[in-house]
Amino acid sequence: MKCIVIAAGYATRLGELTKNFPKPLLKIGDNTILGRMLDDIDRIPEIDEHIIITNHRFAPIFESWRQEQHYVKPVTIVDDGTETNDTRLGAVCDLLYAMDRLDLNDDMLVVAADNLLFFSFQEFVDFAREKQTSCIMCHEQPEIAKLQRTGVIVVDEAMKVLDMEEKPQNPKSHWAVPPFYIYLKKDLQLVRHSVENGCGKDAPGNLAHYMVEHTTMHAWPMSAGRFDIGSLDTYYEAVEKYGKN
Numbered sequence: 001m002k003c004i005v006i007a008a009g010y011a012t013r014l015g016e017l018t019k020n021f022p023k024p025l026l027k028i029g030d031n032t033i034l035g036r037m038l039d040d041i042d043r044i045p046e047i048d049e050h051i052i053i054t055n056h057r058f059a060p061i062f063e064s065w066r067q068e069q070h071y072v073k074p075v076t077i078v079d080d081g082t083e084t085n086d087t088r089l090g091a092v093c094d095l096l097y098a099m100d101r102l103d104l105n106d107d108m109l110v111v112a113a114d115n116l117l118f119f120s121f122q123e124f125v126d127f128a129r130e131k132q133t134s135c136i137m138c139h140e141q142p143e144i145a146k147l148q149r150t151g152v153i154v155v156d157e158a159m160k161v162l163d164m165e166e167k168p169q170n171p172k173s174h175w176a177v178p179p180f181y182i183y184l185k186k187d188l189q190l191v192r193h194s195v196e197n198g199c200g201k202d203a204p205g206n207l208a209h210y211m212v213e214h215t216t217m218h219a220w221p222m223s224a225g226r227f228d229i230g231s232l233d234t235y236y237e238a239v240e241k242y243g244k245n
Contacts, residue, residue, distance in 0.1 A: 024113035090201035112179035151177035
């Protein structure tokens with residue numbers, strides 16, 4: 001299984017802090033946002049490589065960071081060739097670019113690199129192994145306003161996904177979907193042809209929505225929380241809350 005980190009965005013909401021520096025490599029205490037995530041994922045036996053997709057502006061910074069790391073699994077940096085927010089490929093196209101560039105044909109754990117997580121991805125991988133399907137994560141979100149800004153799923157008693165909507169005005173459930181996914185090898189042809197068949201390009205949730213409509217997927221309820229770093233305020237809050245741990 002490959003760990004694929006989508007990190008090609010320009011984090012414009014963080015202003016000058018990320019104008020010339022990638023958000024995933026911002027420090028939280030003595031580690032980076034990305035480092036905290038990979039410290040966990042690197043311990044998962046099924047994972048055999050970390051692949052980080054970034055843009056041309058930030059690729060040298062990620063490469064310098066890579067050379068300082070000592071993960072058990074190799075780290076590969078993929079440069080998508082873009083240099084501005086206006087010319088970005090979008091998360092789904094970045095994933096397809098890396099799959100094509102590296103000729104990937106393995107199960108994939110696909111993650112966004114702007115969250116602090118308080119559980120292990122091993123639980124998610126174990127769940128996918130049990131279900132033998134591609135999978136997404138979910139968590140209960142009681143606030144309608146927040147559900148209207150994310151993906152929302154409907155599931156059955158076995159956590160099989162019956163329906164998914166992106167940013168619904170009238171959410172059908174309280175199950176929200178964070179940006180963490182497992183796509184099994186048997187579904188990769190669907191992934192490869194998703195955009196040409198109408199899948200949205202920008203948000204990683206667009207691909208999950210497309211896959212729900214074309215194959216069987218299950219949803220793993222997160223066993224603990226996460227902290228989403230989406231703005232300057234939330235970054236500084238994360239530094240204050242978790243940088244001392």
